[in-house]
Amino acid sequence: MIEIAPLPWLSATIVGITPVTSRVKSFRLAVVFDRPALAGQHVDVRLTAPDGYQAQRSYSIASAPSTDGTIELMVEGLAQGEVSGFFDGVAEVGDTIEVRGPIGGAFVWRAEDGGPLLLVGGGSGVVPLLAMLRHRAEAAPMVPALLLYSVRDGTEAIARDELIRRARDEPGFDLMLNLTREGGRRIDATLTDEALARLGRPRHAYLCGANPFVSTASELLVEAGLSPGTIRTERFGG
Ligand SMILES: Cc1cc2nc3c(=O)[nH]c(=O)nc-3n(C[C@H](O)[C@H](O)[C@H](O)COP(=O)(O)OP(=O)(O)OC[C@H]3O[C@@H](n4cnc5c(N)ncnc54)[C@H](O)[C@@H]3O)c2cc1C
Known part of the structure; x- marks a missing residue:
């Protein structure tokens, strides 16, 4: 042993x-x-x-x-x-x-893993996804990626300016910022279906946030036809 x-x-x-x-x-x-x-x-x-x-x-x-x-x-x-x-x-x-x-061995994305890459974060759950986006920009900028980031309002959005700048300047990176208290909605099929329509079928999906957020997002993606094997989750508790 x-x-x-x-x-x-x-x-x-x-x-x-x-x-x-x-x-x-x-x-x-x-x-x-x-x-x-x-x-x-x-x-x-x-x-x-x-x-x-x-x-x-x-x-x-x-x-x-x-x-x-x-x-x-x-x-x-x-x-x-x-x-x-x-x-x-x-x-x-x-x-x-x-x-x-x-x-952490499962919730890891390396440049050679490729994409399309779907990232779904709630609140502070965006933090490891930010590391993936920063790594993508440095090491694999051609990999298509979309971040669906759900947070209460604009003042609570972590790295908001950086994310908006990346979406503007980095070809292949798309941002869906969902502000639940500013006209947005709790994560639902409308949001995940739009993310999949914009990105195309992801090769990898990484979901991170509080337990209920991750459970809901994961169920929605499986209902939308993603194989559970493509979905990786990290739960922050709460
Ligand atoms: C793998 C992993 C990565 C994490 N990464 C981050 C990160 O990058 N940034 C970050 O801020 N946190 C992150 N967390 C959460 C972090 O580990 C702690 O759980 C969090 O900071 C609360 O700890 P605490 O000691 O301050 O609160 P505690 O003293 O444990 O709890 C205080 C109160 O907060 C509630 N609570 C505990 N955790 C949460 C939560 N996550 N959300 C809402 N309420 C909660 C408790 O029920 C309690 O009422 C991560 C968790 C995991 C498992």
Whole structure:
């Protein structure tokens, strides 16, 4: 039997903090993994209080694969959130935290996987999809891709300007921004059917967000005729 050693906890230094929306901040971490992170992967973050109490949560990597020794996380501050509350209100540039990773084998897209690529994100679930789009732009710009991004309103849309700019400037990338409180709708067949009509039949579909969002989106795509084998999901809880 082959024994797989657990990933080690590593010290990561926060080297940059940037507001993304009123509820989400971007954190640039300096950390050296023993392998480069792939688009779609996440890290585990572990915080330790002075009395030894520990809390551990997962956060997707927003940055494209790189060898510059940093990764970007985007964390939504939740009311009474134990770990997101630390990121939202306590964390400062220069702080060190523990991370381990990169983690995740199924929810990964590499340039050589090709497309068409359908990305469906709800709320902060767009974060790993952003990494895939950034990777696509750098490594496989000819791969057709569509992001259906559902979020409450324009002020809560993560990387909104970047996504709009990419849709304008990058041939083959199409953006459907669905603002549920600004004339949009909860994810339904009208939205997924429009996404499939605009993109064509995807070779890969990646769905990420809160549990109910991912379940609904996944059912809609299967009802629309996608084979379950083409659909990969990442659930943030909630
Ligand atoms: C693979 C993976 C990747 C993730 N990537 C990201 C990411 O990139 N950015 C990000 O902001 N989060 C991400 N999450 C969610 C993250 O791991 C935490 O669950 C989230 O930050 C809440 O943790 P907390 O300690 O602040 O809240 P807790 O103290 O655990 O909970 C506080 C309150 O928030 C509720 N809650 C917990 N999780 C959620 C949620 N996801 N949505 C809504 N309500 C919730 C709880 O029910 C509770 O009422 C990811 C989760 C997974 C499994």
